[in-house]
């Protein structure tokens with residue numbers, strides 16, 4: 001008998017899986033590690049999900065048709081320019097399934113969303129990473145030069161929160177000879193988007209999610225907007241019933257609740273700016289963020305910074321039951337923490353603990 005290890009495909013055997021942010025069980029945690037919204041969904045959305053639950057004996061719409069229509073109307077695009085996924089991760093996966101994989105090359109900037117290399121590895125594709133400098137400016141020329149079938153660009157970027165200027169993304173779209181995916185998971189918190197490029201280019205895809213600004217990470221719904229040609233291809237490689245009924249109903253209701261979300265998003269942005277000011281005030285370097293998180297370099301009272309300092313504070317915060325995200329594996333990220341924006345009171349607690357840590361050093 002062959003062993004399981006012998007049976008598994010070569011490229012899967014040593015695959016390094018994606019590491020999701022820690023989801024603690026138990027009470028008392030302040031969760032600033034996975035960029036979720038700190039507020040429960042409004043009553044209308046919970047009602048829509050509850051009502052839909054009476055129809056659970058039936059399969060859902062394979063294409064999430066009603067939600068597609070609601071989104072097409074919202075963005076003023078055609079219905080065949082929209083596809084719905086089980087989270088935007090599902091769409092990123094479909095993009096690699098369709099355009100990446102064996103014999104193809106995925107291109108990414110580094111650091112950005114660490115799922116892209118994992119999806120590429122699962123599909124037996126190659127990945128090329130173009131490193132940012134410390135200014136995190138978009139390396140347009142390098143990206144254009146590195147002939148690839150698919151490019152994932154996260155804007156606003158994660159983990160920095162920096163959004164790339166539209167004219168630079170347009171320049172990329174003009175000259176990049178592959179599918180250009182702009183992952184706009186955090187765009188609702190930003191002051192601009194690459195949406196205008198959809199009218200100009202057939203090879204531009206924009207992915208969005210209900211997990212962040214809409215506070216529905218637990219529902220798992222994302223969507224992509226692109227030309228009918230690209231959407232048709234993604235639709236062909238999609239799992240037949242990729243989004244369940246409850247999620248389709250909840251997400252459609254969320255799009256109709258714009259007034260609520262506009263005020264919530266504003267609140268998050270205000271809290272973000274207050275938190276940024278507070279961290280700049282204690283001497284940290286903090287990138288200007290257009291997302292619902294901050295990428296910040298801690299400094300201790302003696303003025304010391306670096307990987308040891310970031311790691312020490314990360315641990316100190318865990319002991320205080322505050323979770324943030326730390327990416328220790330790379331020189332560009334190892335002296336920083338990524339801090340999701342929670343409620344105003346959660347962020348006050350966070351700042352208090354930071355000051356406590358500084359005084360205890």
Ligand SMILES: Cc1ncc(COP(=O)(O)O)c(C=O)c1O
Nearest residue numbers: 087088089113158185209211222
């Ligand atoms: C840049 C980026 N894209 C996509 C996602 C995935 O979102 P979803 O919950 O829609 O799968 C995340 C989640 O953290 C993200 O940071």
